Amino acid sequence: MPTSAPEPLLQVRGLSAGYGKIGVLNGIDLTIGAGEIVALLGPNGAGKTTLLKAVSGLLPRAGSVQFAGRDISTASPRQTVDAGLVHVIEGHRVFTQLTVFDNLLLAGYGLKRGALERQAEEALAFFPEIEAKRADKAGSLSGGQQQMLAVAQGLVRRPRLLMLDEPSAGLSPVLVDRVLAAAAQLRTNGTAVLLVEQLIEKALALADRVYALARGSIVLEAQTGEADLSNRLERAYFGSGD
Ligand SMILES: Nc1ncnc2c1ncn2[C@@H]1O[C@H](COP(=O)(O)OP(=O)(O)O)[C@@H](O)[C@H]1O
Numbered sequence: 001m002p003t004s005a006p007e008p009l010l011q012v013r014g015l016s017a018g019y020g021k022i023g024v025l026n027g028i029d030l031t032i033g034a035g036e037i038v039a040l041l042g043p044n045g046a047g048k049t050t051l052l053k054a055v056s057g058l059l060p061r062a063g064s065v066q067f068a069g070r071d072i073s074t075a076s077p078r079q080t081v082d083a084g085l086v087h088v089i090e091g092h093r094v095f096t097q098l099t100v101f102d103n104l105l106l107a108g109y110g111l112k113r114g115a116l117e118r119q120a121e122e123a124l125a126f127f128p129e130i131e132a133k134r135a136d137k138a139g140s141l142s143g144g145q146q147q148m149l150a151v152a153q154g155l156v157r158r159p160r161l162l163m164l165d166e167p168s169a170g171l172s173p174v175l176v177d178r179v180l181a182a183a184a185q186l187r188t189n190g191t192a193v194l195l196v197e198q199l200i201e202k203a204l205a206l207a208d209r210v211y212a213l214a215r216g217s218i219v220l221e222a223q224t225g226e227a228d229l230s231n232r233l234e235r236a237y238f239g240s241g242d
């Protein structure tokens, strides 16, 4: 695993967001390097989903978001995706009446036909288990396989950064490992991952770096190899600081 942070692919500075008059995030600073896997941890209600939505443009936000040398602070979700930043939303559901492959084609809507089919194949190649079921209706897949398909949908556009919001929610430990293994594989082609995960140990085993979010603020940033990280995270979660 790389120990020094590469040049930032994503640079978030002073990001604030919320819902109408309800403020949730207060001045978030966060960076992700190309090909880096970064875990975003924190208790329920901390603002993790809100942060991902604010970065991808699904929520209005204040502050600065730079991505791959572009200012996407005011970009729409569509413009953000076009820039190479893809967000697989929490609880993402696949289209159960469509085949596995058609779900992938749908995820690449707007791409030229040749590129679309090639990139759908590429995305599928990450998941041999669902590749074998490419012509089956997505509704016939297991829960874990549907999660793999949701991640594969995110890959069809060849993102430079994939943001995954609790991709393992509701899965058995074995399936969690398989979904997270796909995230590890992405590193090999330089794709960065921002992973929101409740399973702290698994997230730390996979990630290069970690941020902890509590009550709408970043309360800890560390390399995952640092000593005493579990205790520091616990303190950060419970509000006594780092
Ligand atoms: N649509 C919404 N409208 C109003 N408040 C919301 C909405 N979604 C989330 N919140 C509030 O924002 C805070 C952060 O939520 P969220 O980002 O979903 O946290 P996490 O993903 O870390 O569990 C919580 O207090 C939650 O109640």
Ligand SMILES: [Mg+2]
Residues within 6 Å of the ligand: 048, 049, 050, 090, 165
């Ligand atoms: Mg959430």
